[in-house]
Amino acid sequence: MTAVSDTDLLFNRLAKTELDSYEGGLGGLTRREFLKYCTGIAATMGLPTVAGVQMAQAATASQRPPVIWLHGQECTGCTESLLRSYHPTLESLILDTISLDYHETLCVGAGKQAEAHKHKIMEEFHGKYVLVTEGATPTKDGGIYCKIGDKPHVEHVQEAAEGAAAIIAIGSCAAWGGIQSAHPNPTEAKATHEVLNGKTVINIPGCPPNPYNFISTVLYLLTFNKPPELDQENRPKFAYGRLIHENCERRPHFDAGRFALEFGDYGHRQGFCLYKLGCKGPETYANCPAIGFGDVGFGAWPIGTGHPCFGCTMKESAFNKPIHALADVKTYAPPTAFPAVDAPKGGGISPGAAAIAAAIGGAALGAAAVAMRKMPGRVDESDNTEHSD
Amino acid sequence: MAHASHSPLGGKLLTKPFLVLLIFALIGGFFIARRFIFGLGDVTHMSGGYPWGIWIAVDVIIGTALGCGGFAMALLVYIFNRGVYHPLMRPALLGGLFGYTLAGLAVVIDLGRYWQTYNLLLPWFAQPNSVMFEVALCVMAYIAVLWIEFSPAFLERFGLTAVRDKLKKYMFVFIALGVLLPTMHQSSLGSLLLVMGSQLSPLWYTIWLPLLFLVTALAMGYGVVILEATVVTNAFALPSEQRILGRLSPLVAWLLGGFLVLRFLDIAYRGHTGLMFAGDLNGFMFWLENLMFLGATVILGLRSTRTNQRLMFLASILLLLAGSLYRLDAYLVAYNPGNGWTYFPSVPELMVTIGVISLEILLYLVFIKKLPVLHGVRPVQSH
Secondary structure, three states: OHHHHHHHHHHHHHHOOOOOOOOOOOOOOOHHHHHHHHHHHHHHOOOOHHHHHHHHHHHOOOOOOEEEEEEOEOOOHHHHHHHOOEOOEHHHHHHHHOEEEEEOOOOOOOHHHHHHHHHHHHHHOOOOEEEEEEOEEEOHHHHOOOEEOOEEHHHHHHHHHHOEEEEEEEHHHHHHOHHHHOOOOOOOEEOHHHHOOOOOEEEEOOOOOOHHHHHHHHHHHHHHOOOOOEOOOOOEHHHHOOEHHHHOOOHHHHHHOOEOOOOOOHHHHOOOEOHHHOOOHHHOEOOHHHHOOOOOOOOOOOHHHOOOOOOOOOOOOOOOOOOOOOOOOOOOOOOOOOOOOOOOOOOOOOHHHHHHHHHHHHHHHHHHHHHHHHOOOEOOHHHHHHHOO | OOOOOEEOOOOOOOOHHHHHHHHHHHHHHHHHHHHHHHOHHHHOOOOOOOOOOHHHHHHHHHHHHHOOHHHHHHHHHHHOOOHHHHHHHHHHHHHHHHHHHHHHHHHHHHOOOHHHHHHHHOHHHOOOOOHHHHHHHHHHHHHHHHHHHHHHHHHHHOOOHHHHHHHHHHHHHHHHHHHHHHHHHHHHHHHHHHOOHHHEOOOOOOOOHHHHHHHHHHHHHHHHHHHHHHHHHHHOOOOOOHHHHHHHHHHHHHHHHHHHHHHHHHHHHHOOHHHHOOOOHHHHHHHHHHHHHHHHHHHHHOOHHHHEHHHHHHHHHHHHHHHHHHHHHHHHHOEOOOOOOOOOOOHHHHHHHHHHHHHHHHHHHHHHHHOOOEEOOOOOOOO
């Protein structure tokens, strides 16, 4: 009996593909669903379909890359937003794709135990682990305004960055300083790349950033062992290459000069452009209109729900510019004379216009009739012999 | 084939019709100036629901179809090598020249941001998948081609026969383009409506729109040639072109017959026959245009029409009215964007269209009097 079942087990295992034989399965996903997900991620990054398969292989490799996730001055919004991603869910990401070895919100262990584990990983996987920073780093007075395990956050970051294969700064706080760095910046909060001189930090700004921009970047790193194409501020181009204004669903209203002027006015209720309410879409680089938030479908993002974008991904906009200040339009400025919001739906037939239209018809008919009466009926064939070929 | 000789008609320029047309053109010009100073809303009744008014529907969509005389004749004379029709070529080209040039002018007047028109010509802004882009480029190119095709008339007038003879060597290129470009954009004027979906009545909306527009453009092109030849030869007491026109008529009858058969079969196949008898405005317009098409088809098909100038004239009028109405219906009457939008042109808007058409006829008169366009004119007498 046991021999038979052993053979069966072996047979089953061989019959399965490499992907399914992976210890721990695929987080409840079937193989087809998982490949679909990876291909989807590849597509959102503008990669060929075959990259989806490569991603699936990388994500299910037996050696999961360890990830150390540090929190500085922040609200945990980035983690919260990541917790609400559904393809894949965070648990399938951290249990199957990566090995999340240190994360203050999600750790099972606590206190000295957690710190000890972090150090063990940093030594064991020196040069191999991924460091993720969430939150800004205070630097005033040696960084004492944010301490973890009796040590300033800035030291944690610098120490962990030493042996990191890649560093990702998630959220605006880590990417450019966030709200902590806004005037008067009492703790001299800085972005991760500002306290790590000379190290490349992939910035995923946003407050919170779209979780899929983070996941896509991680999967790209795991697959190709290099960061995706970055812009001059080290943001992945696939996510931050275009202005919100360029793909905004309300853009036609902007071009047509239809603007909401107050919350709840006619234009606002009609879904007109929010530029005049201070929308920072025209100066903000992010892919929000293309992928939305919360996996609930089209229109689920700030502008989609009727609130002007406040430019959370941009240092020049968010927290540093009043929410209702006009954006600096980077494409071209709208014309100064805007038509009224409640455009009339047609003027109807004016008596004059009707008279003219009738006159045209009458004149045409009259002229045709007169012309016909004047012209000779039958034409003598000999009249035009000279035309013959 | 015998080469047709052309000569200017001569005669006084400042005639009564000229002055009447000039007054209408000036009124149109006044409102065009207002449009550029005070904006579109000052002059037109166009709206968000009807961004295309009569300037597009009449001046462009109908205007270019009426300008298809050059296209239709070029197809016949050069592609099917029917040299017998050659005497009709130059006047037809002249009609096309004004039809298209002024349609281009109408588009610029109609465009909200006309100052950006040049962007169409910048390849890095091109959107090659857009029908509108194709129409815009094709029409622009065709206007240029028409001027080149017509240029021998200028060159002869100013005695530059050497240049004309040189140009003649390469004329085949422009003649080929002169057939290709209208084939492309006249069918695309139908394709433009394909995106309207249910906003256009199913009596007009069909996947065959591009073909139906192309066929009507060709038929209207021949219609214009017939009308213009009949009117001009009578008005200026020139030798009749009836014999050539008579040969042309069965061809047009076949074209129109094919159009009608396709149209009715298609509506029946799609199951919208009931809409013809709905008793509403759309149904009425549908029958009006098709009965006129049918009338033109029958008259042109009659053997006795070939020698009867009056019947020929009547048929061409019916054909042009039917073709124009078909286009007006498809672009405005049967088009309903919903949400309570309505449209009827305003007085200034109508005056602009009348002004543009008046200018077209006025320039035609000037050109045939001053340039060698018409065929069979007796030597100009000194006066």
